[in-house]
Amino acid sequence: MNPLYAARRRRDVLVRALCVAAAALGLLWLGLILWSLFANGLAGLGLDVFTKTTPPPGATDGGLANAIVGSLAMTILGVSIGAPLGMLAGAYLAEYGRYEKLSDVVRFINDILLSAPSIIVGLFIYIAVVQTTGGFSGYAGALALAVIVIPVVVRTTEDMLLLVPNQLREAASALGLPRSLVIRRIAFRAARAGVITGVLLATARVAGETAPLLFTALSNQFWSLDMGAAMANLPVTINNFVQSPYETWRQLAWTGALLITLAVLALNIVARVLGAERKLK
Amino acid sequence: MTEIARTALTRASPAQETASRARALAAFKLGDSTFYWMTRLAALAVLGVLGGIILTLVIGAWPALQAFGADFLWTQRWAPQLQPDPVLGALGPIYGTLLTSFIAMTIAAPVGVGVAIFLTELCPESLRRPVGMAIELLAGIPSIIYGMWGFFVLAPFLTDHFQPAMIRLFDGVPVLGALFAGPPSYLSLFNASLVLAIMVLPFITAIARDVFATVPPMLKESAYGMGCTTWEVVRNVVIPYTRVGLIGGLMLGLGRALGETMAVTFIIGNSFKITGSLFAPGTTISAAIASEFAESDGVHQSALILLGLLLFVLTFFVLAAARLMLRRIERRQGG
Numbered sequence: 001m002n003p004l005y006a007a008r009r010r011r012d013v014l015v016r017a018l019c020v021a022a023a024a025l026g027l028l029w030l031g032l033i034l035w036s037l038f039a040n041g042l043a044g045l046g047l048d049v050f051t052k053t054t055p056p057p058g059a060t061d062g063g064l065a066n067a068i069v070g071s072l073a074m075t076i077l078g079v080s081i082g083a084p085l086g087m088l089a090g091a092y093l094a095e096y097g098r099y100e101k102l103s104d105v106v107r108f109i110n111d112i113l114l115s116a117p118s119i120i121v122g123l124f125i126y127i128a129v130v131q132t133t134g135g136f137s138g139y140a141g142a143l144a145l146a147v148i149v150i151p152v153v154v155r156t157t158e159d160m161l162l163l164v165p166n167q168l169r170e171a172a173s174a175l176g177l178p179r180s181l182v183i184r185r186i187a188f189r190a191a192r193a194g195v196i197t198g199v200l201l202a203t204a205r206v207a208g209e210t211a212p213l214l215f216t217a218l219s220n221q222f223w224s225l226d227m228g229a230a231m232a233n234l235p236v237t238i239n240n241f242v243q244s245p246y247e248t249w250r251q252l253a254w255t256g257a258l259l260i261t262l263a264v265l266a267l268n269i270v271a272r273v274l275g276a277e278r279k280l281k
Numbered sequence: 282m283t284e285i286a287r288t289a290l291t292r293a294s295p296a297q298e299t300a301s302r303a304r305a306l307a308a309f310k311l312g313d314s315t316f317y318w319m320t321r322l323a324a325l326a327v328l329g330v331l332g333g334i335i336l337t338l339v340i341g342a343w344p345a346l347q348a349f350g351a352d353f354l355w356t357q358r359w360a361p362q363l364q365p366d367p368v369l370g371a372l373g374p375i376y377g378t379l380l381t382s383f384i385a386m387t388i389a390a391p392v393g394v395g396v397a398i399f400l401t402e403l404c405p406e407s408l409r410r411p412v413g414m415a416i417e418l419l420a421g422i423p424s425i426i427y428g429m430w431g432f433f434v435l436a437p438f439l440t441d442h443f444q445p446a447m448i449r450l451f452d453g454v455p456v457l458g459a460l461f462a463g464p465p466s467y468l469s470l471f472n473a474s475l476v477l478a479i480m481v482l483p484f485i486t487a488i489a490r491d492v493f494a495t496v497p498p499m500l501k502e503s504a505y506g507m508g509c510t511t512w513e514v515v516r517n518v519v520i521p522y523t524r525v526g527l528i529g530g531l532m533l534g535l536g537r538a539l540g541e542t543m544a545v546t547f548i549i550g551n552s553f554k555i556t557g558s559l560f561a562p563g564t565t566i567s568a569a570i571a572s573e574f575a576e577s578d579g580v581h582q583s584a585l586i587l588l589g590l591l592l593f594v595l596t597f598f599v600l601a602a603a604r605l606m607l608r609r610i611e612r613r614q615g616g
Binding site for chain 1: 333338396596
């Protein structure tokens, strides 16, 4: 074979091998992380986890009931504040102000907020809410999560509304439907699956967020449904238990991590399946 | 609408009909402008969030800014326990943030782009979706899981097996010897950098894959048709075509690495001293805030907020540059 061809071929094979190795490495991490989560987390998974509250230092039994409930409450409240706001803003960007200068600015800022460090959001809510109301609270935690939800939902809502064909809007307008109803009843209905996907992805994103909760919701060792006070939640509980010397706490940290990961993976998969169905239609 | 329907059914007199029609139209008009303003206010709220973040951080950081001024940036000492005048400097966390992000990116960028090339050029069609989805799921795992896994699994492994080997290998070599100076430590900048690399890897892959997908198939097919190898197509067609977007994607990954908190907090050691060795404990801006903020007050707390402000400004510029670059690729794709 011509030596030039041989050299080109050698280089090609080498690069291909490196790419395959990179992909194998990437999947290896996923496998390793999931394996350690299951290996360590399953051992502690029992009914106690869901029925007992987080144990005091040194205790040998306990669960995560208060943390699970706190996480659920804050995530649900955060998403139900953030998602409607995000949808409305997304509707403005895609429908009313599609070609406005203002929308360009909002879009740009939104994209930056989308990847801004989440600990900054924690600081923001700490100064704006915790300091002014005088204490850590579940509400502050939910607000911090809402701030993270908004940009995700704005982005997906806008993208999904842009996919709705203009003929649908024109047909509705020609029948005399006012603009707001064209958007609510026609555009949003056509984009429904996509918008729901966005909300689910946003929920998955905040379900495991720790940094913004560290000094907004703080944590609470006891059973509490009072969102006006410091509230237990899974991520911060894991954070506190990981570095502890107590075996029970470490075990609960692993179990909590497994629960969060399963929830996040399930949300992601449901969102993707919904998203894929929309594309097939 | 229901009102019009009801009017039609009851066959009202023409005068009544006009009146109810006017009422219905007025209701529509009100609903229309209400909805318009609701959406517009929501859009403005996005700007409000940014404004609120900047405003609150500046207000919170003001006492520290007044106490330390510009010296804050190049003071290494971090002594909040000194009373009444604590000495606080940001040099340690800034150094740790930049160093860990730099190491993480030098590992994750080539590997991440390699995986993206594998996904777009080499992977058999049937594997493309599952592998792509696995990578996306990996990107969705919360960062505290990475941090925890790093603390319990990766750090012990690296410290027992990898670090001693590196220390022996580079012992006595100038520069590198100092960089890889012992003793091995669970809590180290190096371990944190690796966890960070694993965390941003799927993120970079997902963006690089999307960017590579914007290359028109015709261009690649022409190159293959001329007899180019896969590597030559990637090097001479795919990468030049997507260069701006690819750099944008990498910077997005960098923005993420700079601000990441939970993946590094457990294993970085929270030490503000700069030793020059990668195997020594250190800290990053976000790790310092995460581990000290809840127990801080006064100037100490204000200094932590100032650190947060620095981090926000830093990531803001990195992310803004990244978005501008990605936007150019999107626009080209849009036509």
